[in-house]
Amino acid sequence: MAGGVFAGVLGPQLVQWTMDVWQPYLFAFSFLVQAAVALVAMGIVAGVDMPRPAPADLHGGRPLLTIVTQPRFIAAALCGVISYPMMNLVMTSAPLAMKLCGLSVSDSNFGLQWHIVAMYGPSFFTGTLIARFGAPRIVAAGLLLEAGAAGIGLSGLTAMHFWATLVVLGVGWNFSFIGASALVLETHRPQERNKVQAFNDFLVFGMMAIGSFSSGQLLANYGWSAVNLVVFPPVVLGLAVLSLVSWARRRKARLDAAMGEFPDAV
Structure with missing residues (x-):
């Protein structure tokens, strides 16, 4: 975490x-x-x-298909797949869009500098927020911040608009991606960690690569506004799936509690 913040300051x-x-x-x-x-x-x-490290056991525990078809894993993986590629899509396009809007390279460097700080700086307390409010709420807050960043990007083309977009986007990525990663941890047992984490990383970073490749073409063909508009549908989808799974889990918990109080009702 400290390395990420240091890189954000020193690199640009x-x-x-x-x-x-x-x-x-x-x-x-x-x-x-x-x-x-x-x-x-x-x-x-x-x-x-x-x-x-000890040799990884890729065959321990339940089959991978059984784990990744759990609704909670699907929600967690989907939110990770949305949060990282959407952040990367906007971040990659922003310096090019700033150049097209007549802003200087120094303006771009400054925006990216504080974007990276915003990505890693909150990590010092994101875990505490997850422990207090729960991972689903932090993921939802992060996705809403990413949507808010896109909204700022649509509202103007000054350097300040781009800087605010990048900073809010960085914080949103931190909350949504770390929260989604915490949700994935709740879906598998220790002996299943290697194969589940590998599968989740494949999904997230595979989609991130697609987002990176499509970012420039999207900006060149349709403009900065289109880049920001693309963020909204995936965020809405992620929030909907997350809400549905969280609601189903709370409902199941209430039913289990009721059955524990009234065992004859089974």
């Missing part, structure tokens, strides 16, 4: 300081600096003594 600043160094090739020197930072990180990681 490095670009800001280096993008004009190798004229006339904008950003060329920034890529060299990025490579140097990667080498430094490799050296640090190589010196860390990490214990070798």
Whole structure:
């Protein structure tokens, strides 16, 4: 978490300081600096003594199909699939849209800087919020924030509008994605963790790749407004499925409690 916040501050600043160094090739020197930072990180990681993990058992517990067809897993995976790709779709398009609107690269760097801080900064207390209010409510709050970010993006084309969009989008991603990940944890047993988490990651990051590839084409062909409008239908779908599953679970809990009080009613 601290690394994410640090990267959010340092990364865009490095670009800001280096993008004009190798004229006339904008950003060329920034890529060299990025490579140097990667080498430094490799050296640090190589010196860390990490214990070798135990061999993963991919066949323990229930069959994967049984786990992933649970309504609660479907809701959790769907919210993760919505929250991450929608965030990536808007984030990837934003710097290009700012350029098309006549804003400077420095404006884009500043927006991305605070977007990344907003993505990782709340992680210091998101877990506490989940423990207090429950993962479904935090996921719902995150999805609503992502929709709110799209609404801000539709409301204007100034630098401030783009910055606000990116910051609200980052916080929304943090709540919705971490909350959805917490929901996935509730759907499997410890011995089933590896295969379930791998399947969930495949869904989320596979859709994120599709969102990344489609972002530029969507912006180029239909404009910034279309990018923001695309966010709303998936968010509504995620909220509807999440609400339905949460309602069904509360109803089942009430029925189970009633049956416990009146066993003859079975």
